[in-house]
Amino acid sequence: MKIASGGLSVLYADDEDRAREMMAMMLRWNGLVVLTAADGSEAWDLFRIHKPDIIVTDIRMPVMDGIEMSRKVREVCARTPIILASAYLNEQHMPDLAGIGIHSYIQKPIQLEKLLASIEDCCQYR
Amino acid sequence: MGRCVNATRSISDILDELSKLEDDLLAGNSAGADPVRIREASGLMRRARQALGEADPLPHVHACAESRGQGDLQGSPGLPAIEQRESQETLLSLLENSIDAVYRRDLLTDMYDYMSPAFERITGCSVTEMTAMSLDDVVERIHPDDRKSVRKAIACISNGGKGMLEYRFMCKDGRYRWLADAIYVQTDRQGRSLCRLGIVRDVSEQKRREQALRESEDRYRSLVEMSPDALFINLNDRIVFVNPALLRLFGAESAEQIVGKTPYDLLHPDCHALVRERIERLRSGENAPLLEEKIIRIDGSIVDVEVAASHFAMDEGTAIQVILRDITDRKRAEEKLVDRQRQLEELNRTLEQRVAEETRKNREKDYLLIQQSRQAEMGEMINLIAHQWRQPLNVIGLYAQVLAESSRHGELESEFLQSTVDQILDILMHMSQTIDDFRNFLKPDRERQQFRIKDLIVRTYNLISASFKAQAIAVDIAGDDDLSLNGFANEYAQVVMNILNNAKDAFHDRHVAEPRIDVSVAREGTRAVVTISDNAGGIAEDLLDRIFEPYFTTKQERTGSGIGLYMAKTIIEKSMQGVLGVRNTGEGAEFRIEV
Numbered sequence: 001m002k003i004a005s006g007g008l009s010v011l012y013a014d015d016e017d018r019a020r021e022m023m024a025m026m027l028r029w030n031g032l033v034v035l036t037a038a039d040g041s042e043a044w045d046l047f048r049i050h051k052p053d054i055i056v057t058d059i060r061m062p063v064m065d066g067i068e069m070s071r072k073v074r075e076v077c078a079r080t081p082i083i084l085a086s087a088y089l090n091e092q093h094m095p096d097l098a099g100i101g102i103h104s105y106i107q108k109p110i111q112l113e114k115l116l117a118s119i120e121d122c123c124q125y126r
Numbered sequence: 127m128g129r130c131v132n133a134t135r136s137i138s139d140i141l142d143e144l145s146k147l148e149d150d151l152l153a154g155n156s157a158g159a160d161p162v163r164i165r166e167a168s169g170l171m172r173r174a175r176q177a178l179g180e181a182d183p184l185p186h187v188h189a190c191a192e193s194r195g196q197g198d199l200q201g202s203p204g205l206p207a208i209e210q211r212e213s214q215e216t217l218l219s220l221l222e223n224s225i226d227a228v229y230r231r232d233l234l235t236d237m238y239d240y241m242s243p244a245f246e247r248i249t250g251c252s253v254t255e256m257t258a259m260s261l262d263d264v265v266e267r268i269h270p271d272d273r274k275s276v277r278k279a280i281a282c283i284s285n286g287g288k289g290m291l292e293y294r295f296m297c298k299d300g301r302y303r304w305l306a307d308a309i310y311v312q313t314d315r316q317g318r319s320l321c322r323l324g325i326v327r328d329v330s331e332q333k334r335r336e337q338a339l340r341e342s343e344d345r346y347r348s349l350v351e352m353s354p355d356a357l358f359i360n361l362n363d364r365i366v367f368v369n370p371a372l373l374r375l376f377g378a379e380s381a382e383q384i385v386g387k388t389p390y391d392l393l394h395p396d397c398h399a400l401v402r403e404r405i406e407r408l409r410s411g412e413n414a415p416l417l418e419e420k421i422i423r424i425d426g427s428i429v430d431v432e433v434a435a436s437h438f439a440m441d442e443g444t445a446i447q448v449i450l451r452d453i454t455d456r457k458r459a460e461e462k463l464v465d466r467q468r469q470l471e472e473l474n475r476t477l478e479q480r481v482a483e484e485t486r487k488n489r490e491k492d493y494l495l496i497q498q499s500r501q502a503e504m505g506e507m508i509n510l511i512a513h514q515w516r517q518p519l520n521v522i523g524l525y526a527q528v529l530a531e532s533s534r535h536g537e538l539e540s541e542f543l544q545s546t547v548d549q550i551l552d553i554l555m556h557m558s559q560t561i562d563d564f565r566n567f568l569k570p571d572r573e574r575q576q577f578r579i580k581d582l583i584v585r586t587y588n589l590i591s592a593s594f595k596a597q598a599i600a601v602d603i604a605g606d607d608d609l610s611l612n613g614f615a616n617e618y619a620q621v622v623m624n625i626l627n628n629a630k631d632a633f634h635d636r637h638v639a640e641p642r643i644d645v646s647v648a649r650e651g652t653r654a655v656v657t658i659s660d661n662a663g664g665i666a667e668d669l670l671d672r673i674f675e676p677y678f679t680t681k682q683e684r685t686g687s688g689i690g691l692y693m694a695k696t697i698i699e700k701s702m703q704g705v706l707g708v709r710n711t712g713e714g715a716e717f718r719i720e721v
Contacts (some may be wrong), residue, residue: 067575
């Protein structure tokens, strides 16, 4: 799968260093511009500066988790698609997610094919 | 000395009248007469006869009686005058010296015409004083309570006959003495009363003895009637008396149900031989010691009794007084005591063995429970493993995809390939270690072992750290690195894990903003103390005492088994002889493990 438009920017947030680095490497190999953040706070800072096209974020992260960061993003931008990636997503997160407007959810371990398909899907709604 | 009025004639008359009185008394004509009085009267006569030196006095007395109508002893035929005078003197001497007083009252003149000197000795009044008394004077000296009966008796025989009187007579010193008075009224041939003759004896001492005897009898009777112990009297192998307690003991409604039976009818056949021997011994004057026997009640039931027996003489033979006491309760208590004693001895004998056995059983039971509760946490364990493995599995997955992608994009170099494979292996090794840790944790503790507490807590936490990180719970483990314990390490770890997991659940249930757990390991004297405190808000005060009860849970959503903290307490307090407690710190709960 190829992302149709070149130069599409993705903000990728994950607190696990190796996973973050490898995913960034593979997304780049697939023609995406990738920004990486190790926690929600860093991601929020990068979003405000770079206004990436799409956000892919882990839920559980130190300092600020993915849900809180997503909520902050939604406060300033209603349209940027957000993809949640997590090993643990269960009912306990549902109240937190309600009303934020999440495009899709990716289960860890992440399969690159599925993530790319989700990103491509986001492009249609941009 | 007695005052004699025509003494010779009077004494002759007295002798005659006494003879008549004796005849009547001997013939039993004196209904209701006191036998003692009869004996005394006849004794007086006997003495009189002996004094007269006669072998057969009756013809002589009768001869006197025949001459009585003539009123003159002188006219008595066939007796030489000298001999008769001697007899009269002897009789006079006898009357004058007798211990009994004799009087004769002439009913025509209503005056005493003879009174023997014994009166003075008995009453203190001289013969002169006595003879001067009118009948009213005499009656005045009789105790008021006795006057009526005296008057009545005298009236009864006023026309002849005899009677026995007993009355209290006021002596000269003003004190009453009991007198017995055998009276006889003499009549002439026309039936006219001539005189009243009486023999008086001082019976005060006898009366006193009779009174004392009566009182003694009353005391004995009341004692027997009121006695809580049952009593019967056996006379010639027949029961002749029973007390109320005996009726109660035998369940009898009336004495007739028992009186008349033999003692053997009341006793269990097993006791008969022994009782027979005891009765023989008692009759021969020996003592019978206290003995336990069995009786048969009216309703046929058998009761244990303690029996005491003593003998005493009765006119009809040797009577045996038997006292029985119901000892059912005592027997029962004794049997219970013996039984207890036997149990105690048995217990002592097997104590060591039992202690070892009980210890083993308890340990086995605890061990099973601990195993069960650990198994029950397996579900949670699998969750924990999943948590622990999700991240590394994700990384391995990414490594695999990176290899494929790099190859597809022509970026796959051998150095990169090698480093990626190394990284994958490293992660796999780590995951394998996790499996070992879990397996070790689940392995039952068969033996005590030395372990370092803090190290054990860190390793335990590492097993479950992923889920704590997932809930962003900060866990700090601090304290003495070298403090160690000898005990069941995995059980101790189970306790720590249970407390940590409870805190984690509390954080989740209460949506605590910045969850934090502080674990501290420290030495306090000879004890190793671990405290685990959280900031989840604590435990309701009224539940503090209950959280260690089995099947008690406060957990929402998740179904708590309610056995975790109970097991934790069992492990620490029973397996390791320590103390597990909890308190509220204000911020949250603090568990304290002291071993």
